[in-house]
Amino acid sequence: MTRRQDMSLGLLGAAAAFGVCEALSRAGIVRRGYLPPASEVLARAARLAGDPAFVDGIGVTLRAWALGLGLACAIAVPLGLLLGAVPVVEAAVRAVIEFLRPLPSVALIPLVSLLLGSGTRTEVTLIAYASLWPVLFNTVYGLAETDPLAKDTLRAFGFGRLAVLLRVELPATAPFIAAGVRISAAVALVLAVATEILSGFGQGLGVFIAQAQTDPDGTRDVLAGVVWAGGLGLVINGVLVGAERRLFAWARQPAPAVRTSRRSRS
Amino acid sequence: MLRLDSVSRHFGDQHVLDGISLTVPDGQLLSVVGPSGCGKSTLLRTIAGLLPGEEGTVTLDGTPVTGVPDRLAVVFQEYGRSLLPWLTVRDNVALPLRRQGLGRAARRAGAEAILERVGLHGVARRRPGELSGGMQQRVALARALVCRPALMLMDEPFGSLDAGTREDLEDLLLEVHRSDGTTIVFVTHDIDESVYVGDRVVVLSPGPGSRVVRDLPVGLPAERDQITTRSLPDFVALRTEVGRAVRGT
Numbered sequence: 001m002t003r004r005q006d007m008s009l010g011l012l013g014a015a016a017a018f019g020v021c022e023a024l025s026r027a028g029i030v031r032r033g034y035l036p037p038a039s040e041v042l043a044r045a046a047r048l049a050g051d052p053a054f055v056d057g058i059g060v061t062l063r064a065w066a067l068g069l070g071l072a073c074a075i076a077v078p079l080g081l082l083l084g085a086v087p088v089v090e091a092a093v094r095a096v097i098e099f100l101r102p103l104p105s106v107a108l109i110p111l112v113s114l115l116l117g118s119g120t121r122t123e124v125t126l127i128a129y130a131s132l133w134p135v136l137f138n139t140v141y142g143l144a145e146t147d148p149l150a151k152d153t154l155r156a157f158g159f160g161r162l163a164v165l166l167r168v169e170l171p172a173t174a175p176f177i178a179a180g181v182r183i184s185a186a187v188a189l190v191l192a193v194a195t196e197i198l199s200g201f202g203q204g205l206g207v208f209i210a211q212a213q214t215d216p217d218g219t220r221d222v223l224a225g226v227v228w229a230g231g232l233g234l235v236i237n238g239v240l241v242g243a244e245r246r247l248f249a250w251a252r253q254p255a256p257a258v259r260t261s262r263r264s265r266s
Numbered sequence: 267m268l269r270l271d272s273v274s275r276h277f278g279d280q281h282v283l284d285g286i287s288l289t290v291p292d293g294q295l296l297s298v299v300g301p302s303g304c305g306k307s308t309l310l311r312t313i314a315g316l317l318p319g320e321e322g323t324v325t326l327d328g329t330p331v332t333g334v335p336d337r338l339a340v341v342f343q344e345y346g347r348s349l350l351p352w353l354t355v356r357d358n359v360a361l362p363l364r365r366q367g368l369g370r371a372a373r374r375a376g377a378e379a380i381l382e383r384v385g386l387h388g389v390a391r392r393r394p395g396e397l398s399g400g401m402q403q404r405v406a407l408a409r410a411l412v413c414r415p416a417l418m419l420m421d422e423p424f425g426s427l428d429a430g431t432r433e434d435l436e437d438l439l440l441e442v443h444r445s446d447g448t449t450i451v452f453v454t455h456d457i458d459e460s461v462y463v464g465d466r467v468v469v470l471s472p473g474p475g476s477r478v479v480r481d482l483p484v485g486l487p488a489e490r491d492q493i494t495t496r497s498l499p500d501f502v503a504l505r506t507e508v509g510r511a512v513r514g515t
Contacts, residue, residue: 149347156314156340157362157413167361171352250351250393 018042036220044224045231054208058228061192061204064120068127069181069188076132077177080139084173085165090140097136105130105191109198118199127191131184135177142176143169175248182240189233205229267291268313268417268449273322275308282308284475285322288468293447297460297484300470301512306453309470310419313451314340326417335417339410343422345402349394355381355405356390362413376412384408384438400431407435411442418450425454433492436463440490457512461486461505462495469511480511 021038024030048054083090109126116122146169154164196206205228212221245252268290275283282305290296300306311317313324315334324331339362342348349358360377368376378390384404394402403423410418420439424432440463443450454460460467461484469480486500495501 147347149342149344150350152311152316153340153342153348154361155316155334156338156419158334158336158338158365168350171350174352248352250395 033217033219036223041220041223041227044220045227048224048228057203057208058205058232060120060202061196061206062232064123064127064195064204065185065188065192067120068124068192069131069185071124071128072131072184072188073135073181075128076135076180077139080136080177081143081165081170081173083136084140084143085161085169101133105187106194109195113195113199119202122199123192123195123204126195127188130191131188134183134187135180138176138180138183139173142173145176146172175244175251178240178244178248182237182244185236185240186233189229189236193229205232267327268451269323269325270313271323271325273309273312273324275305275312275317275321281475282473283312284477286470286476286478287322288478288481290449290451292449295443295450295452295463295465297464297467298451298453298470299455299457299460299467299508299512300476301472302455304470304473305476306455306470307421309476310340310421310451310453313417314338314419337413337416339413339415339418341403341406341410341418341420341423343425345399345406346394349402349406349409351393351395354391354393355386355397358394358405359409359412362409366413377408380408380412381405383442384411398431400427400435403427403431403435404438407438407442411446411448414446415448418448420450420452422454423452424459425456432459437490437492439463444488457505457509458496461501461508462490462492467504467508469508471514479514480508482507 018038021035021041025032025035025037083093105126108129109122112122112126116125150168150172151164154168159167192204193206193209196202196204197210199207200210201207205225209222209225209229212218212225215221268288270286270288272285272287273283274281274285286309288296298306298309308317313331315324315331315338318332326335329335350361353361356374356377359381360373363373363376381387381390384407386401386404386408389397389401389405394405397405407423410420423439424435427435436459439450439452442448452460452463464484466484467480467482468478469482470476471479482504484504486495486498486504
């Protein structure tokens with residue numbers, strides 16, 4: 001399927017979802033208070049773009065998102081390299097990691113809020129914690145997938161363990177790390193908005209949603225906020241996919257078919 | 267001079283090499299031939315110092331090989347896996363020069379000169395994945411030659427190339443060997459190739475526990491040609507003898 005076909009199908013799907021929501025509400029199948037018509041929600045979402053307070057809030061959310069994700073990468077990539085390169089360390093911390101990993105990060109929000117208060121520090125900490133795992137596991141996995149022949153080649157040219165790690169294993173793992181970052185970017189957005197909703201005051205997209213909840217006619221605003229959250233996720237994902245395509249074109253290039261035809265000599 | 271003294275290797279219970287002793291004088295191109303799975307690659311990795319803890323000793327110019335020796339270069343059969351796909355052709359070739367502490371400009375100049383020499387023009391800025399198999403193996407050869415190695419190890423380097431490309435690269439190797447006088451250990455399972463490129467052919471027995479079963483000098487003229495050399499009676503006699511030794515008859 002070409003990219004253009006892909007895109008038009010995507011638009012078609014979005015239009016259908018829009019149509020269904022609009023129809024359900026307009027036909028009175030679902031009460032307007034529960035589900036306002038999609039057109040009204042979108043119009044409200046569009047108007048919010050002109051609201052300086054709301055836009056500032058988006059800025060606050062995105063800042064926490066970027067800080068948390070950046071922090072996660074700064075910890076996860078070196079840690080992943082260490083775990084992947086030194087089996088002893090990996091064996092020592094495996095149990096701890098397997099214990100921490102399945103903990104739902106959202107469930108930690110009250111605990112961390114208790115410890116760090118309900119400000120940016122809590123938000124960034126939780127985002128970093130939740131986005132650590134995909135990057136970490138992809139780094140370890142990518143490292144294990146590095147071609148041993150490429151490593152042997154560099155070793156044979158006299159490069160030491162560290163040089164092989166930096167010149168072969170890290171670049172070979174980079175596409176895996178990038179995929180991990182892309183997964184984490186979505187997780188980070190979830191945590192950013194969720195933390196803000198639960199803390200409920202200050203600034204941010206989640207705060208906007210939390211406060212709209214308390215309005216008698218707030219459903220439309222809540223949904224408009226959700227549309228913004230979804231839109232942000234879509235844009236972030238698109239940017240990251242595009243960056244991966246550009247940076248790692250070499251990783252998708254199929255090796256030219258190796259011809260094995262040989263004259264029989266022996 | 268490269269010297270192997272009763273080198274044996276096991277992988278677990280598997281006996282791979284059984285007491286290989288060989289002396290390779292400087293500047294010799296030694297072909298090592300044997301059936302598949304006879305431990306040719308293991309032998310090469312042992313010489314390269316990539317497999318630690320071998321029984322027996324490998325010495326290079328009188329020094330025991332305990333790690334990867336200096337001025338060593340390797341060319342593997344799987345060029346697609348041994349070249350780094352994210353680097354350009356030029357940067358792949360320039361990589362070994364980093365070990366010599368050369369600056370960026372000097373490394374690039376060195377890489378470009380050697381690329382010309384192996385007959386690759388105008389591909390310096392391409393990536394390996396954009397080239398044909400034969401061109402990629404030329405890049406791998408250029409990378410091996412760029413630091414003027416004292417010893418070059420080649421593990422079935424032309425094994426996955428088509429016949430015409432293979433002949434071109436055999437001739438390129440011969441030309442490079444003639445002019446640089448590098449000591450080369452050339453592993454192949456192709457009997458004709460072992461005789462055509464070699465100054466000497468060593469035949470390994472089938473595994474497990476490969477030994478040297480034949481050690482034959484190649485008395486062909488240094489100047490070789492795919493058509494003429496292969497039709498010389500000496501060539502035919504030698505390939506027959508090597509063929510018999512490989513098949514154990």
